[in-house]
Amino acid sequence: MKAVLLGAVAALALAxxxxxxxxxVKMLDKGAEGVMxxxxxxxxxxxxxxxxxxxxxxxxxxxxxxxxxxxxxxxxVGKVNxxxxxxxxKPGVYGVKCLPHYGMGMVGLVVVGKPSNQDEAxxxxxxxxxxxxxxxxxxxxxxxxxxx
Numbered sequence: 001m002k003a004v005l006l007g008a009v010a011a012l013a014l015a016x017x018x019x020x021x022x023x024x025v026k027m028l029d030k031g032a033e034g035v036m037x038x039x040x041x042x043x044x045x046x047x048x049x050x051x052x053x054x055x056x057x058x059x060x061x062x063x064x065x066x067x068x069x070x071x072x073x074x075x076x077v078g079k080v081n082x083x084x085x086x087x088x089x090k091p092g093v094y095g096v097k098c099l100p101h102y103g104m105g106m107v108g109l110v111v112v113g114k115p116s117n118q119d120e121a122x123x124x125x126x127x128x129x130x131x132x133x134x135x136x137x138x139x140x141x142x143x144x145x146x147x148x
Contacts, residue, residue: 022050022085025108027060027098036101038062038108042137044144045088047113052085053078053096060098060106062086067124068095070117088112093121093141097130105129109137 023043031037043051053062062084063077070092078084080100088094091113098106107130115121118141126134 020048020050020087021045022052025051025053025062026056027053027062027106029057029059034105036098036104036106038096038098038106041108041133042111042140043108044111047089047091048087049112050085050087051110052083054083055081059100061100062096062108063099065095065097065107065124065126068093068121070094070112086110091115092117095121095124095134102126102130103128105133107133107137109134109141111141115141 023045025043026039028037028039029035031039033039033041038053045051055061058081061078061080061082064075066075069075070090073088073090073092073094076084076086088110092111093115094110094112096108096110105128107126118138122138125131
């Protein structure tokens with residue numbers, strides 16, 4: 001009986017691991033939305049999914065933006081010119097930047113499940129063009145939410 005129960009638990013664990021998705025976000029010098037971009041810049045995932053930031057062009061990294069993480073989520077910092085894969089377990093809004101190109105507007109949003117910390121994340125200030133890009137990303141997020 002215990003063996004059957006353990007087998008069922010193991011099968012469930014494997015099934016949920018298999019159900020987790022991996023989404024790829026490219027770090028680009030030039031993309032469909034302009035220069036110095038994450039593509040796509042707005043990603044919606046479920047808890048347990050992984051986002052892989054791919055250094056498609058040299059000189060970029062992906063790291064979390066202070067104040068734009070759900071409570072209890074760990075900040076992350078990728079190295080320049082290297083891919084980084086982050087598994088997002090806590091629901092909420094995560095702000096992402098490329099440190100060398102932050103002021104040029106190289107920012108993105110990862111929304112995990114329900115964006116519970118959206119108001120706090122929207123209150124964070126950004127330098128230069130990043131302010132305008134982030135405002136546009138939150139606008140897209142609100143439009144998508146209203147369409148549902």
